[in-house]
Amino acid sequence: xxxxxxxxxxxxxxxxxxxxxxxxxxxxxxxxxxxxxxxxxxxxxxxxxxxxxxxxxxxxxxxxxxxxxxxxxxxxxxxxxxxxxxxxxxxxxxxxxxxxxxxxxxxxxxxxxxxxxxxxxxxxxxxxxxxxxxxxxxxxxxxxxxxxxxxxxxxxxxxxxxxxxxxxxxxxxxxxxxxxxxxxxxxxxxxxxxxxxxxxxxxxxxxxxxxxxxxxxxxxxxxxxxxxxxxxxxxxxxxxxxxxxxxxxxxxxxxxxxxxxxxxxxxxxxxxxxxxxxxxxxxxxxxxxxxxxxxxxxxxxxxxxxxxxxxxxxxxxxxxxxxxxxxxxxxxxxxxxxxxxxxxxxxxxxxxxxxxxxxxxxxxxxxxxxxxxxxxxxxxxxxxxxxxxxxxxxxxxxxxxxxxxxxxxxxxxxxxxxxxxxxxxxxxxxxxxxxxxxxxxxxxxxxxxxxxxxxxxxxxxxxxxxxxxxxxxxxx
Amino acid sequence: xxxxxxxxxxxxxxxxxxxxxxxxxxxxxxxxxxxxxxxxxxxxxxxxxxxxxxxxxxxxxxxxxxxxxxxxxxxxxxxxxxxxxxxxxxxxxxxxxxxxxxxxxxxxxxxxxxxxxxxxxxxxxxxxxxxxxxxxxxxxxxxxxxxxxxxxxxxxxxxxxxxxxxxxxxxxxxxxxxxxxxxxxxxxxxxxxxxxxxxxxxxxxxxxxxxxxxxxxxxxxxxxxxxxxxxxxxxxxxxxxxxxxxxxxxxxxxxxxxxxxxxxxxxxxxxxxxxxxxxxxxxxxxxxxxxxxxxxxxxxxxxxxxxxxxxxxxxxxxxxxxxxxxxxxxxxxxxxxxxxxxxxxxxxxxxxxxxxxxxxxxxxxxxxxxxxxxxxxxxxxxxxxxxxxxxxxxxxxxxxxxxxxxxxxxxxxxxxxxxxxxxxxxxxxxxxxx
Numbered sequence: 001x002x003x004x005x006x007x008x009x010x011x012x013x014x015x016x017x018x019x020x021x022x023x024x025x026x027x028x029x030x031x032x033x034x035x036x037x038x039x040x041x042x043x044x045x046x047x048x049x050x051x052x053x054x055x056x057x058x059x060x061x062x063x064x065x066x067x068x069x070x071x072x073x074x075x076x077x078x079x080x081x082x083x084x085x086x087x088x089x090x091x092x093x094x095x096x097x098x099x100x101x102x103x104x105x106x107x108x109x110x111x112x113x114x115x116x117x118x119x120x121x122x123x124x125x126x127x128x129x130x131x132x133x134x135x136x137x138x139x140x141x142x143x144x145x146x147x148x149x150x151x152x153x154x155x156x157x158x159x160x161x162x163x164x165x166x167x168x169x170x171x172x173x174x175x176x177x178x179x180x181x182x183x184x185x186x187x188x189x190x191x192x193x194x195x196x197x198x199x200x201x202x203x204x205x206x207x208x209x210x211x212x213x214x215x216x217x218x219x220x221x222x223x224x225x226x227x228x229x230x231x232x233x234x235x236x237x238x239x240x241x242x243x244x245x246x247x248x249x250x251x252x253x254x255x256x257x258x259x260x261x262x263x264x265x266x267x268x269x270x271x272x273x274x275x276x277x278x279x280x281x282x283x284x285x286x287x288x289x290x291x292x293x294x295x296x297x298x299x300x301x302x303x304x305x306x307x308x309x310x311x312x313x314x315x316x317x318x319x320x321x322x323x324x325x326x327x328x329x330x331x332x333x334x335x336x337x338x339x340x341x342x343x344x345x346x347x348x349x350x351x352x353x354x355x356x357x358x359x360x361x362x363x364x365x366x367x368x369x370x371x372x373x374x375x376x377x378x379x380x381x382x383x384x385x386x387x388x389x390x391x392x393x394x395x396x397x398x399x400x401x402x403x404x405x406x407x408x409x410x411x412x413x414x415x416x417x418x419x420x421x422x423x424x425x426x427x428x429x430x431x432x433x434x435x436x437x438x439x440x441x442x443x444x445x446x447x448x449x450x451x452x453x454x455x456x457x458x459x460x461x462x463x464x465x466x467x468x469x470x471x472x473x474x475x476x
Numbered sequence: 477x478x479x480x481x482x483x484x485x486x487x488x489x490x491x492x493x494x495x496x497x498x499x500x501x502x503x504x505x506x507x508x509x510x511x512x513x514x515x516x517x518x519x520x521x522x523x524x525x526x527x528x529x530x531x532x533x534x535x536x537x538x539x540x541x542x543x544x545x546x547x548x549x550x551x552x553x554x555x556x557x558x559x560x561x562x563x564x565x566x567x568x569x570x571x572x573x574x575x576x577x578x579x580x581x582x583x584x585x586x587x588x589x590x591x592x593x594x595x596x597x598x599x600x601x602x603x604x605x606x607x608x609x610x611x612x613x614x615x616x617x618x619x620x621x622x623x624x625x626x627x628x629x630x631x632x633x634x635x636x637x638x639x640x641x642x643x644x645x646x647x648x649x650x651x652x653x654x655x656x657x658x659x660x661x662x663x664x665x666x667x668x669x670x671x672x673x674x675x676x677x678x679x680x681x682x683x684x685x686x687x688x689x690x691x692x693x694x695x696x697x698x699x700x701x702x703x704x705x706x707x708x709x710x711x712x713x714x715x716x717x718x719x720x721x722x723x724x725x726x727x728x729x730x731x732x733x734x735x736x737x738x739x740x741x742x743x744x745x746x747x748x749x750x751x752x753x754x755x756x757x758x759x760x761x762x763x764x765x766x767x768x769x770x771x772x773x774x775x776x777x778x779x780x781x782x783x784x785x786x787x788x789x790x791x792x793x794x795x796x797x798x799x800x801x802x803x804x805x806x807x808x809x810x811x812x813x814x815x816x817x818x819x820x821x822x823x824x825x826x827x828x829x830x831x832x833x834x835x836x837x838x839x840x841x842x843x844x845x846x847x848x849x850x851x852x853x854x855x856x857x858x859x860x861x862x863x864x865x866x867x868x869x870x871x872x873x874x875x876x877x878x879x880x881x882x883x884x885x886x887x888x889x890x891x892x893x894x895x896x897x898x899x900x901x902x903x904x905x906x907x908x909x910x
Contacts, residue, residue: 045732048573049571050570051544051566059550067516070515072516073515073516074518075517077523077549077550078550090520094518094598095518097598098504098516098598101602102513102605104602105606107513107602108512109512137566138566141569141570160733195734240905243701243703243907243908274620275620276621276653276664356505393837393850395852397663400852423844425869427867427869455666457651476848476868
């Protein structure tokens with residue numbers, strides 16, 4: 001079913017165009033991004049139920065102007081014909097005065113060229129199998145309670161079984177003197193968390209689900225109840241890993257985590273501008289095994305970060321970041337591209353209309369190889385199959401990598417031993433990890449629950465993934 | 477707008493209560509590359525959050541259902557009415573055990589003050605910038621880039637039980653990256669600080685400290701594969717580790733069965749031989765962005781000691797979860813003070829140890845007690861000499877190390893935390909680089 005565009009944003013178009021026209025009399029570049037995002041978070045656990053608006057729900061605007069030297073932005077969420085003059089005054093008077101005061105305090109100001117835009121008018125409306133409104137909130141909660149109650153009845157070791165379902169309907173418009181863009185799409189994500197306890201030892205396992213979907217996701221959750229519960233119970237007998245270097249097979253989820261943390265953040269080109277990215281020195285050079293090709297882009301896959309245009313009004317693309325082990329290029333927002341003299345790739349994303357746009361990942365993944373998972377497991381003398389993302393952290397300057405992983409399933413002489421280690425911290429030097437990739441399976445899987453931060457803030461939705469990969473990494 | 481929302485709520489039947497939270501945020505933001513201003517942003521945002529409550533009975537059990545939704549100032553009356561009706565419908569089947577809403581109180585709360593109120597936000601920007609770059613004068617190292625945020629936040633909480641409280645807070649935030657280059661490749665470190673008062677020296681000191689440790693990282697050797705050793709956490713990681721005790725004493729965590737901590741028990745075990753923790757929650761902590769005289773429900777807050785020498789005195793939490801546990805509510809307080817230990821930092825540095833001041837991302841799992849992190853900078857003392865080290869990771873479980881855990885006498889202040897600067901843990905697993 002087609003997703004419908006926000007009526008509110010459509011209704012605001014005339015006043016936004018008027019605002020752009022007024023500001024254009026003084027400034028050589030003016031654009032406005034409008035957002036109207038609706039969504040609900042549903043949570044069910046043993047002791048209660050939560051239902052609230054999504055973290056991503058918002059309705060507001062951000063204006064960008066070229067102030068004569070560089071770009072200034074003003075975010076606001078109250079607008080009508082009568083308030084236009086106060087918005088214009090905020091930019092004309094107050095923000096201009098602030099800039100003047102900073103210059104008077106001998107603060108140097110970077111200069112940026114004008115954004116050159118081509119004439120474009122486009123609309124994108126996403127599609128889902130069943131719209132969120134297909135089920136009432138009561139029916140959704142009932143389905144989730146059924147999942148929770150089913151799981152709680154399966155084992156006395158379970159102290160809680162949490163079910164989360166989150167649906168979000170994004171609508172955005174972008175207006176400048178030469179651009180008029182609209183998009184509306186729906187994504188959803190869900191999770192199951194099984195918490196078990198034995199003799200005071202508490203462990204949990206989780207599984208996430210996501211996609212450009214709506215209520216159909218609830219059926220996917222239902223199908224994984226036993227899998228998640230089994231994993232959590234096995235973790236009660238998990239050991240700590242003996243620190244050291246191991247041959248490992250990474251599940252598609254962990255492959256995605258590596259793609260994301262190891263190289264995704266490292267090729268965000270605002271990092272090139274700040275000279276914070278080691279990748280800048282390696283363009284055109286080998287950074288990974290010849291088997292490795294990595295993509296990023298809103299148009300590279302149909303997943304959590306697929307859109308027509310980014311938060312700076314740039315049409316999304318498909319960027320080949322690494323091709324056969326060679327670092328080809330980075331991903332960029334509009335202003336970084338202006339500074340670097342490159343073409344923007346449609347990766348300028350904001351946490352919300354209230355925040356700055358940065359170069360951010362979209363759908364980031366390694367492409368498939370030709371190996372079977374069975375052959376990969378058989379090839380391991382002593383190592384682990386790693387699965388379950390907990391967290392990750394980038395280090396674009398010095399190419400360190402930290403991935404917190406839920407579990408490693410021990411493999412000896414090509415066979416699972418039944419031993420599980422948990423939790424596992426994987427660290428290493430990015431090129432060492434990527435150059436050690438020796439096998440890749442045939443199917444790519446992407447996922448995108450949770451959120452990606454830049455440092456410790458600026459959360460955005462992304463997806464990442466890949467095939468199963470075999471590599472050599474340090475575990476602790 | 478609040479009156480409008482209240483009037484529209486009055487048109488909806490079958491509602492037993494409501495809470496409306498108004499937030500008016502104005503902010504100025506500066507983004508620098510090196511010392512040059514790359515972008516200036518400003519914002520004026522006005523938001524309302526609505527929660528609708530509905531009491532109902534099913535199978536002889538009383539429930540208080542609730543549903544929360546955002547109301548945007550650009551919503552028409554019809555749109556707001558739909559939001560209210562949807563929330564009311566949802567509240568009617570959300571089966572949460574019955575609890576009372578916060579009642580209006582006669583308690584007169586002290587006001588949280590800030591010197592940022594002395595003049596308009598944008599007039600603080602040159603001072604904040606000057607404080608940030610004052611010590612950026614080294615030859616081999618500098619601030620690579622930075623972001624400055626200054627927010628003024630007006631909050632009003634109104635509910636159907638007569639609560640109507642309002643207050644204004646300031647939230648300052650600076651993120652900066654430092655670089656340093658010696659003979660090997662240039663390195664970088666990340667720092668994020670938050671404050672609610674203009675304190676030039678605090679910002680300046682943080683920059684000096686980061687430049688010093690950046691210099692150390694630039695000459696650091698790979699962390700040796702130590703197996704198991706004594707670890708000293710220094711600075712921010714201490715806060716992450718000790719957050720475990722707050723979670724264990726949370727009424728919500730206890731009610732949900734995620735904590736089995738009992739009042740009167742020693743959280744570190746009866747045979748603990750190290751320092752025992754004493755934790756006080758202080759809603760009025762100076763220069764904390766989390767200070768507030770009232771919690772999100774409008775409940776008036778006061779300082780509360782939850783642990784004394786390891787003994788759990790009381791759980792802490794909102795009215796709902798404290799009601800479930802049949803205890804006096806403390807309200808949600810986000811600032812905490814942890815008393816220092818008996819030894820100085822120098823006294824803690826005995827025998828061989830690995831002292832870690834910066835992780836890529838120190839992770840503390842408050843449910844399982846597991847902790848881990850990749851080392852960005854530490855110092856390894858092998859019994860005779862000390863060298864800076866980087867790379868590798870540590871991992872462990874607080875339940876295994878808390879019996880012999882030692883807190884420094886010296887304290888640190890980091891936004892909403894006052895507590896030991898250093899914590900010493902024995903027998904922690906270290907994955908070094910062979």
